Amino acid sequence: MGEEFFWNKRYANSNYVYGTEPNSFLAEQCHLLSGPVLSLSEGEGRNAVFMAAQGLDVLGVDISQVALEKAHQLAKSRGVEIRTVVADLATFVPEENHYGAVVSISAHLPSAIRHRLYPFIERALKPNGLILLEAYSENQLAKNSGGPKQLDMLMTVAKLQREFPNLEPILLQEIEREVFEGEGHTGLASVVQYIARKKG
């Protein structure tokens, strides 16, 4: 089963799988971000809509057209505008030297996709632009509170250091925290949190 088919099916009902409220790490740190913002694997729009409500210009990318249609419905219901593009991050090439921030919330990808994409993400940031990322860590594999079951898709501090060699970390930590994000992610979880800056 292809990723596109899998995710369109997962999103094919009226509820919001990860809720309609933003990821809490993003909500806490959003004041650091400037636009335009590229949001990877945006899903049903909870994070893009939140950022748009803070005045940021947001482009959300996701492989699932169903998810992004729901994202636009959420934006409309909140009276904000977001931009979206249906694209596979395995081939997506973001505009170079263009984004004030790249946001990656639970955008779990196989290493083969990350290793192609992340150098483009470094290039897509403007000088002093930030990446803000939260992902389940490898320690999440033993838990049942959500996330992929493939070790390769889960992150560690060391993977982030290796995969974004040209960014200056501002925050890089693995923590356990309670997550309440709809039926998709709920309970005690092991996550990696990362904020890093492109050198000016």
Ligand SMILES: C[S@@+](CC[C@H](N)C(=O)[O-])C[C@H]1O[C@@H](n2cnc3c(N)ncnc32)[C@H](O)[C@@H]1O
């Ligand atoms: C766990 S959900 C997270 C959604 C959203 N970031 C959130 O926090 O609510 C993972 C998302 O990744 C998207 N996705 C998976 N593989 C992808 C790919 N190769 N390219 C683009 N999006 C992908 C899925 O469609 C899904 O929306």
